[in-house]
Amino acid sequence: YGVAPLGRFFSRLCGNGSHNKHVPEILWDLPRPYFEAYLEGYAKGDGYVTKEGKLSITSVSRQLIRELTWLCAMHGIQVGVRRVELKAGRKIGQKSLPAGEVWNLIIGKTSNPFISDDEVVPNQGKRPYVKEVVVKPYDGYVYDLCGCDNEAFFGGEKPVLLHNSRVRDLFRQAKAHAPCIIFIDEIDAVGRHRGAGLGGGHDEREQTLNQLLVEMDGFESSEGIIILAATNRPDILDPALLRPGRFDRQVVMDLPDVKGREGILKVHTRNIPLSRDVKLDVIAKGTPGLSGADLENLVNEAVLLASRKGRKRVRMEDFEEAKDKVMMGMARKMAISDEEKKLIAYHETGHALMAKLMPGGDPVHKVTIIPRGRALGVTHFLPMDERHTYSKSYCMAKLVYALGGRAAEKLVFGEVSTGAGGDYEQATELARKMVCEWGMSERLGPVVYGQREEEIFLGREITRRKDYSERTAELIDQEIKALIEEAERTAERLLKENEDKLHAVAQALLEYEVLDGEQIDRILRGEPLHKSKPGRTSSSKEPPVPTAASEG
Numbered sequence: 001y002g003v004a005p006l007g008r009f010f011s012r013l014c015g016n017g018s019h020n021k022h023v024p025e026i027l028w029d030l031p032r033p034y035f036e037a038y039l040e041g042y043a044k045g046d047g048y049v050t051k052e053g054k055l056s057i058t059s060v061s062r063q064l065i066r067e068l069t070w071l072c073a074m075h076g077i078q079v080g081v082r083r084v085e086l087k088a089g090r091k092i093g094q095k096s097l098p099a100g101e102v103w104n105l106i107i108g109k110t111s112n113p114f115i116s117d118d119e120v121v122p123n124q125g126k127r128p129y130v131k132e133v134v135v136k137p138y139d140g141y142v143y144d145l146c147g148c149d150n151e152a153f154f155g156g157e158k159p160v161l162l163h164n165s166r167v168r169d170l171f172r173q174a175k176a177h178a179p180c181i182i183f184i185d186e187i188d189a190v191g192r193h194r195g196a197g198l199g200g201g202h203d204e205r206e207q208t209l210n211q212l213l214v215e216m217d218g219f220e221s222s223e224g225i226i227i228l229a230a231t232n233r234p235d236i237l238d239p240a241l242l243r244p245g246r247f248d249r250q251v252v253m254d255l256p257d258v259k260g261r262e263g264i265l266k267v268h269t270r271n272i273p274l275s276r277d278v279k280l281d282v283i284a285k286g287t288p289g290l291s292g293a294d295l296e297n298l299v300n301e302a303v304l305l306a307s308r309k310g311r312k313r314v315r316m317e318d319f320e321e322a323k324d325k326v327m328m329g330m331a332r333k334m335a336i337s338d339e340e341k342k343l344i345a346y347h348e349t350g351h352a353l354m355a356k357l358m359p360g361g362d363p364v365h366k367v368t369i370i371p372r373g374r375a376l377g378v379t380h381f382l383p384m385d386e387r388h389t390y391s392k393s394y395c396m397a398k399l400v401y402a403l404g405g406r407a408a409e410k411l412v413f414g415e416v417s418t419g420a421g422g423d424y425e426q427a428t429e430l431a432r433k434m435v436c437e438w439g440m441s442e443r444l445g446p447v448v449y450g451q452r453e454e455e456i457f458l459g460r461e462i463t464r465r466k467d468y469s470e471r472t473a474e475l476i477d478q479e480i481k482a483l484i485e486e487a488e489r490t491a492e493r494l495l496k497e498n499e500d501k502l503h504a505v506a507q508a509l510l511e512y513e514v515l516d517g518e519q520i521d522r523i524l525r526g527e528p529l530h531k532s533k534p535g536r537t538s539s540s541k542e543p544p545v546p547t548a549a550s551e552g
Contacts, residue, residue, distance in 0.1 A: 015061070015063075018059075018060050018061060020061065021061040021063070021064040022061070023064065023071065024038075027071065028071070032075045036075075039057075039072075042068075043057050046058055054106055054107060056106050056107075057104070058102050058103070059102065059103055060100065060102050064103075065081060065104075065105050066081075072105075078107070080105075081103060081104070082104040083102075083103055084101065084103075085100075086102060087099055170182065171215040175225065178223050178224045178225050179223075179225065179226075181228060183229070184228070184229040184230070185229075185230050187229040187231050187237070188232070188234075188236055188237060190212065191231070191237050191238055192236055193239075194238050194240075209240075212241075213246070227247070234250065258281075258284050258288070262280055262283075262284035264292045264295050264296075265283060265284060266280060268296050269299055272303060274313060275313045275314060275315040277315060277316045278314065278315065278319065279316070286323075288383075298319070298322055301325055302318040302321075302322040305318045305322055305325075306318045320366070336371075341510065343417060343419070344369045344376050344377045344419065345369050345506045345509045346409065346412050346502070347417075347420065348367050348377040348378070348405065348509065349506040349509055350405045350407055350408025350409070350502070351367070351379035352367045352515075352520060353404060353408075353498065353502060354491060354494065357494045358490070359397070360391075360393040360396070360397040361381070361394060361398060362383045363381065363383075364381055364382075364517050365381055365516065366379075367379045367505075367509060367514070367516075367520070368515075369510075369514075370513050370514065381401070390438075395430060395434055395438075395440065396487060399427050399430060399431065399484065399486075399487035400487045400494075402424075402430070402487070403427055403484070403488045403491045404491045405419070406420045406424075406491075407488060407491035408502060410492070411492065411495050411496065411499065411502070428484065435449075435476055435480050436450050436476060441483075443479060444475065444479060449467070449472065450467065450468070501524055504523050504524075505520055505523050508523055
């Protein structure tokens with residue numbers, strides 16, 4: 001462009017460079033005459049009319065050709081698209097061109113808006129569309145609508161309008177084949193709460209949802225049509241979908257409890273040779289929150305590990321290693337100095353000793369200083385029972401557990417390191433919930449502070465609304481800090497009273513790199529520890545998959 005502002009204007013409006021061209025956004029909202037004027041002007045620059053009367057437009061921008069195709073379909077202009085590969089070696093002047101591809105948009109003579117009617121020959125170029133009609137038996141089950149599929153306004157290089165027509169066709173088909181079942185997968189893609197979307201007040205999702213509601217209201221009780229839908233986000237569905245007469249019954253497919261997990265493990269290990277030390281009930285206790293697919297993956301990883309070691313049976317240690325690999329990643333080989341390794345060992349020992357010395361929390365399951373994922377060391381805790389509610393004493397014990405690593409660093413090295421950053425984050429979040437949500441502060445009482453915002457387009461519960469005064473906010477900060485400082489004082493006191501045990505466990509951890517709960521108990525009792533060095537097969541039994549971890 002001769003003028004820089006003009007060049008910036010067209011670059012912003014139509015793209016910069018041949019491969020990055022696109023249709024101006026405003027063209028999507030303008031009537032057909034404006035689009036025809038744009039198409040005619042573009043064809044005069046990068047197109048031509050063939051002898052047969054077809055309009056051909058060529059571009060190296062795939063996005064431009066696709067958008068032109070969509071716009072033609074919107075305005076009832078039939079088009080075709082062809083991809084042409086260009087071989088290397090072509091020349092423009094003395095310059096050789098590399099291999100590439102161009103896209104060719106073709107508007108037939110009968111659809112060319114720039115040819116007068118007297119030039120059109122009836123039925124020119126037409127051919128039968130239906131070649132064969134195949135009659136298939138109907139099984140009474142309709143599966144035709146997926147929310148995420150209905151999201152796209154067009155499909156393919158020759159677009160077809162979706163949305164309302166798909167919904168109408170689906171219900172028309174269901175009524176014709178009643179009794180039957182309609183199943184809508186990922187309904188949250190089109191059933192999202194109306195009025196708060198990013199696409200404006202009447203975007204295509206709302207049109208689809210409105211059509212779906214109309215079709216559901218048109219059912220008679222005697223038609224024999226059952227509508228089912230599935231979603232992972234029932235909290236963001238439009239209330240109109242959940243009213244009586246529509247989706248008025250909700251079935252929650254929750255994650256399995258401890259008995260369910262044990263049953264799932266039995267199914268997946270049914271045809272797998274297990275060693276005698278494998279206890280599926282213990283593994284089930286240590287895997288709260290895992291789904292059936294997660295447990296299946298855990299079993300598969302354990303089988304692979306056992307086969308790589310040349311074993312004929314899967315041992316408990318294989319399940320343990322598989323759990324670490326699935327939840328934290330592969331073990332990393334890092335060049336860690338002796339001083340840093342010592343700091344990590346004492347940090348993790350501080351976490352572990354809190355579980356042994358502090359009543360009311362979860363028992364320690366395993367301690368390791370083998371780097372995995374982003375963690376240089378990990379302490380796992382294994383709850384004895386499935387917990388659904390938490391007492392204040394349990395929450396305080398969790399705070400002490402989290403700050404045990406920091407207390408150990410201060411006691412042994414006289415200063416703290418950055419390795420406890422994740423512990424501070426966990427402790428602060430837990431203390432904030434104790435004060436603001438669970439009413440565990442004597443000064444603030446049983447009051448919830450900071451209501452969650454229900455922003456639909458942000459996915460709900462992303463932000464909090466400050467519904468209290470600055471004085472109350474200061475008091476909340478004081479209470480959170482008081483809980484954390486109390487937990488830190490408790491951790492420091494327990495470690496000072498048991499400093500000899502801290503050194504004993506840390507030295508054993510430096511030597512063996514992995515210790516389980518039973519081995520830590522033996523060290524605390526002063527008994528000798530019989531355990532092979534890392535890299536060899538351990539003869540001791542290792543409890544299985546943990547539930548919670550404190551990363552140092």
